[in-house]
Amino acid sequence: MTDWLHHLIILPILIPLMVGAAMIPIDERNRMAKGVMGFVSTLVLFLLSMALMRASASTEGFLAGTSVYQLGNWPAPFGIVLVLDRLSALMLCLTSGLALAAQVYSIARWHTAGHHFHSLFQLLIAGLNGAFLTGDLFNLFVFFEIMLAASYGLLLHGSGPLRVKAGLHYVAINLAASSLFLIGVSLIYGATGTLNMADLAIKLATISPENRQMVEVGAGILGVAFLVKAGMWPLSFWLPTAYSAATPPVAAVFAVLTKVGIYVILRLSLLVFGANAGVSAGFGQTLLVIGGMLTIAFGAIGVLASQAMGRLAAYSVLVSSGTLLAAIGLGHSSMIAGALFYLVSSTLTISAFFLLIELVERGRDAGADVLAVTMEAYGDADEDEEVDEAGAAIPGTMAVLGLCFCLCALLLAGLPPLSGFVAKFAILSGLFGLSGAEPSPALSAADWTYVTLLILSGLSAMIAMNRVGIRTFWASIENTVPRVFVIEIAPVVVLLGACIFLSLQAGPTMRYMQATADSLLNPSGYTERVLTAPRMGGQ
Amino acid sequence: MELILSAAIGVLTASGVYLLLRPRTYQVIIGLSLLSYAVNLFIFGMGRLRVNAPPILEPGGVGDLSRYTDPVPQALVLTAIVIGFAMTALFLVVLLASRGFTGTDHVDGREQRSD
Numbered sequence A: 001m002t003d004w005l006h007h008l009i010i011l012p013i014l015i016p017l018m019v020g021a022a023m024i025p026i027d028e029r030n031r032m033a034k035g036v037m038g039f040v041s042t043l044v045l046f047l048l049s050m051a052l053m054r055a056s057a058s059t060e061g062f063l064a065g066t067s068v069y070q071l072g073n074w075p076a077p078f079g080i081v082l083v084l085d086r087l088s089a090l091m092l093c094l095t096s097g098l099a100l101a102a103q104v105y106s107i108a109r110w111h112t113a114g115h116h117f118h119s120l121f122q123l124l125i126a127g128l129n130g131a132f133l134t135g136d137l138f139n140l141f142v143f144f145e146i147m148l149a150a151s152y153g154l155l156l157h158g159s160g161p162l163r164v165k166a167g168l169h170y171v172a173i174n175l176a177a178s179s180l181f182l183i184g185v186s187l188i189y190g191a192t193g194t195l196n197m198a199d200l201a202i203k204l205a206t207i208s209p210e211n212r213q214m215v216e217v218g219a220g221i222l223g224v225a226f227l228v229k230a231g232m233w234p235l236s237f238w239l240p241t242a243y244s245a246a247t248p249p250v251a252a253v254f255a256v257l258t259k260v261g262i263y264v265i266l267r268l269s270l271l272v273f274g275a276n277a278g279v280s281a282g283f284g285q286t287l288l289v290i291g292g293m294l295t296i297a298f299g300a301i302g303v304l305a306s307q308a309m310g311r312l313a314a315y316s317v318l319v320s321s322g323t324l325l326a327a328i329g330l331g332h333s334s335m336i337a338g339a340l341f342y343l344v345s346s347t348l349t350i351s352a353f354f355l356l357i358e359l360v361e362r363g364r365d366a367g368a369d370v371l372a373v374t375m376e377a378y379g380d381a382d383e384d385e386e387v388d389e390a391g392a393a394i395p396g397t398m399a400v401l402g403l404c405f406c407l408c409a410l411l412l413a414g415l416p417p418l419s420g421f422v423a424k425f426a427i428l429s430g431l432f433g434l435s436g437a438e439p440s441p442a443l444s445a446a447d448w449t450y451v452t453l454l455i456l457s458g459l460s461a462m463i464a465m466n467r468v469g470i471r472t473f474w475a476s477i478e479n480t481v482p483r484v485f486v487i488e489i490a491p492v493v494v495l496l497g498a499c500i501f502l503s504l505q506a507g508p509t510m511r512y513m514q515a516t517a518d519s520l521l522n523p524s525g526y527t528e529r530v531l532t533a534p535r536m537g538g539q
Numbered sequence B: 001m002e003l004i005l006s007a008a009i010g011v012l013t014a015s016g017v018y019l020l021l022r023p024r025t026y027q028v029i030i031g032l033s034l035l036s037y038a039v040n041l042f043i044f045g046m047g048r049l050r051v052n053a054p055p056i057l058e059p060g061g062v063g064d065l066s067r068y069t070d071p072v073p074q075a076l077v078l079t080a081i082v083i084g085f086a087m088t089a090l091f092l093v094v095l096l097a098s099r100g101f102t103g104t105d106h107v108d109g110r111e112q113r114s115d
Helices: A003-009 A011-023 A028-057 A086-108 A117-133 A137-155 A161-192 A197-205 A209-230 A238-245 A248-271 A275-280 A285-305 A309-330 A333-361 A368-378 A396-413 A419-432 A445-473 A486-504 A506-521 A523-532 B002-020 B025-046 B071-102
Strands: A067-070 A081-084
Touching: A003 A011, A003 A028, A003 A067, A011 A028, A011 A117, A028 A086, A028 A117, A067 A523, A081 A086, A081 A117, A081 A523, A086 A117, A086 A248, A086 A333, A086 A486, A086 A506, A117 A137, A117 A248, A137 A161, A137 A248, A137 B071, A161 A197, A161 A209, A161 A238, A161 B025, A161 B071, A197 A248, A197 A275, A197 A523, A209 A248, A209 A275, A209 A309, A238 A248, A238 A309, A248 A285, A248 A309, A248 A333, A248 A506, A248 A523, A285 A309, A285 A445, A309 A333, A309 A419, A309 A445, A333 A396, A333 A419, A333 A486, A333 A506, A396 A419, A396 A445, A396 A486, A419 A445, A419 A486, A419 A506, A486 A506, A506 A523, B002 B025, B025 B071
Parallel strands: none
Antiparallel strands: A067 A081
């Protein structure tokens, strides 16, 4: 009776894959039809992932907690499986929410900039969802490649020398990273004879020392591939150029692409190298801490140094990645829930900001930002000529855009009362042990450095956003009011509204994150569910 | 057998990495191809080397694992080859587009100044 409900788990991969494929033969002149198809598909996905999240959050009933879908109906570890748990449901929800906003935004104008935008968009979602759902390392590679292939196409959407150059570097770096991915996966297979994540976690506990070394080498190489995607410091020089060159709706979805790397690192480090891993427990954490902190520092300096808003947003992506990587690396179990909250909040904010930038910059000179920052350094010449027109009304569009910009600035800098603040507060209170669940641990030098960097990165975001905001919105407004469609500003408002909702509903959200963190920190529940799931049909 | 395979992987990787770091797009794409050949051989090697052993069951041989080689790495290699092939084709398109836009085959889209 409830058998068919089981298939809900695979739908987040199947729907976008099929819709994306179905759109390819449709002529480009029917772009609007494609847009509507894509919108409906993403909307269904969003509702579906909401339902899946609700189901996995419940303690009993169907799909409660961790549930397993056996592709080909072979039990793990022999067959390949999809696994839905709280973390993957959360990521599905975040992805489809962002995709929905970006898609609506693209229909106004940007999807006309090139061919097959909507197909590539659906395939990107299919790859992302697959990467979040898979319980198997090699399938992770396959879904990663689907996602990357679609992202190459989307980055090049709109063409032009700048995008092609950024795309060339992006493709080359990701192809090299994919090679590392394969080397890592095959080393792990060679040493343990399994690719199933849950089975790997079990086998690692009882492995011989020489094979353990090989698994660790494999995991290290695999980690480099994910860190390239997540944008950890020495591996992230491609990211600001690529992200600021992409068209706005694409950049908005790319904000979640870096989070795939972080998702995999979070999942594997807690599942495979968690408390049950014996000697290998906590493998690579020192590197994550150092790399994460350097990433925050690099991102914060980049934010301050950016002259164009696109680059500012791209460096904010790095700050967000660094904060999460270092939080994972520090390894305090109380910080994970806060880090998850930060992941959701910062991704929503950065996406909204990427969408907003193009609206604000529309109708302005291309070099205006660069000029403004340079002018600031030398002092302004024509400051006192515009005094007489005091009281000029602000056009409505500029007022809405300005308000959205203010919200973005507050969220990026992590100032109260919005979710950026709640997220950072949750991370720090976890670090200081304020939640009361356990006695406050002695803080190491690394912990204090992290606290300092977290606060300084907020300060740098505040300074940079202030500077850009003053130059953009407090400038003389003749001829610079951009023409903005409602369906372009609506996604920005909705994404920022989601952040406000997160701030208002911080209590229930944190409870969900805490439950997610608890299940991640207790990997035996996950491995047991995956390895003992019965075959369907009852035999 | 082991020596030949490991030497082949080593030489392919070394040449691939060298070419990947060169400034011409054509060198980069050949470097990536060589690197993916090396990786494919490496995956194959991770299933342990067995000569004259099939990866699929024959009639009558069921249950005797010593007669077979591990089929999983071979399946993985097949997938990796297909994906690598598609990606190389895609990179080739980007490479040509870049050549068309900039008029040069330098990876940065412009020649380096000779100092």
